[in-house]
Amino acid sequence: MLHDLWRFRDLLLLLVRREIRVRYARTILGVLWSLVLPVAMMLFFTLLNFSRLVPASSDFAAVPYPVFAYCGLLPWAHFSTTLTQGAASLANARDLLRKSAFPLEVIPLSRLLALLLDLAVGSAFLVLLLLWHGIPFGAALLCLPLVLLLQVAFTAGVLLVLSASNVFFRDVAFLVQVGVMLAMFVTSVLYPAPSMVSHPWLAALLDWNPMSSFIDAYREAVLLGRWPSLALPSAPGPTLLPGLLAAVLSLLGGGWLFRRLSPRIAEEV
Numbered sequence: 001m002l003h004d005l006w007r008f009r010d011l012l013l014l015l016v017r018r019e020i021r022v023r024y025a026r027t028i029l030g031v032l033w034s035l036v037l038p039v040a041m042m043l044f045f046t047l048l049n050f051s052r053l054v055p056a057s058s059d060f061a062a063v064p065y066p067v068f069a070y071c072g073l074l075p076w077a078h079f080s081t082t083l084t085q086g087a088a089s090l091a092n093a094r095d096l097l098r099k100s101a102f103p104l105e106v107i108p109l110s111r112l113l114a115l116l117l118d119l120a121v122g123s124a125f126l127v128l129l130l131l132w133h134g135i136p137f138g139a140a141l142l143c144l145p146l147v148l149l150l151q152v153a154f155t156a157g158v159l160l161v162l163s164a165s166n167v168f169f170r171d172v173a174f175l176v177q178v179g180v181m182l183a184m185f186v187t188s189v190l191y192p193a194p195s196m197v198s199h200p201w202l203a204a205l206l207d208w209n210p211m212s213s214f215i216d217a218y219r220e221a222v223l224l225g226r227w228p229s230l231a232l233p234s235a236p237g238p239t240l241l242p243g244l245l246a247a248v249l250s251l252l253g254g255g256w257l258f259r260r261l262s263p264r265i266a267e268e269v
Contacts, residue, residue, distance in 0.1 A: 001149065008102050008106055011102055011106055012109065012110055016113045017050060018205075019114035032121070033116035035125055038073040044070060044163065045190050050072060061194060066129070066220070067133055071126065071215075072190060072218075072219065073189065075119075075211075075218055076189045078118065078151075079151065079155050079180075080113055081118070083155070083162060083176050085115070086109055086163055087162045087173040088163070088166055089107050090107050090163045090265060091163075091167050091170065097265075100199050108163040112156055115140065140220070140227045143228055147217045150243050151211075151214045154245040154247040154250045154251070155250075157252070157255065158197070158257040160255060164258050164262075164265055183211075187206070187211045187215065188206055188215055189211075193206040193207070210243045211240055213239065213241070213243030213246075214240075216228075217240045219237060
């Protein structure tokens with residue numbers, strides 16, 4: 001799969017540029033619209049936290065809750081938006097698929113890569129928040145590209161499965177919208193995982209949730225200056241191990257399934 005993507009890299013980049021251009025065409029704010037959802041959610045859940053509806057963690061006691069929440073909402077926004085927009089990408093690209101011969105995975109993956117621009121803009125806003133609140137930048141920030149790479153690999157594998165499935169069952173795209181909304185509340189997006197230890201089933205779910213693993217790694221590096229751990233989930237503190245395993249399995253499994261379904265996808269659309 002990677003070999004074919006490299007061969008058709010010019011087409012992939014062309015689709016990425018087209019996706020970015022079309023999404024923000026004729027808008028006043030342009031790419032700044034990518035900030036609206038995470039910032040609005042940050043403000044909303046900050047109000048909830050003032051009412052003690054969202055638990056806080058002693059590890060992050062010195063971190064203002066808006067910064068804590070936004071640091072989790074930013075990677076989650078990329079993950080959830082990629083899946084909700086990308087699930088129907090193959091089904092909506094009927095004309096393109098019938099006109100040209102190219103690896104079909106280029107279509108959904110172009111959505112994923114285009115949304116990295118939104119993530120970059122959101123990250124710039126996070127830097128401003130950190131500077132405003134006087135949160136120092138540490139050497140642990142050097143691990144962020146690796147964490148992002150693992151998250152992109154995990155998201156790509158899931159996206160390939162969902163986009164292929166939606167070609168045969170058009171309900172998948174609608175189920176994804178509901179699924180990502182519910183999944184946010186069983187992922188440590190708005191609260192730190194240690195705050196849920198009184199709920200054993202949720203604690204176990206958080207321990208092995210790949211997105212919780214990535215989000216915890218971002219927060220540890222950005223807000224606390226700690227390097228991610230690769231310990232087993234049973235060890236104290238957050239660990240990147242579930243995310244690492246999920247990224248490898250998702251990319252390999254999703255790529256394999258997509259390739260198996262590719263001949264039927266071209267016929268079905």
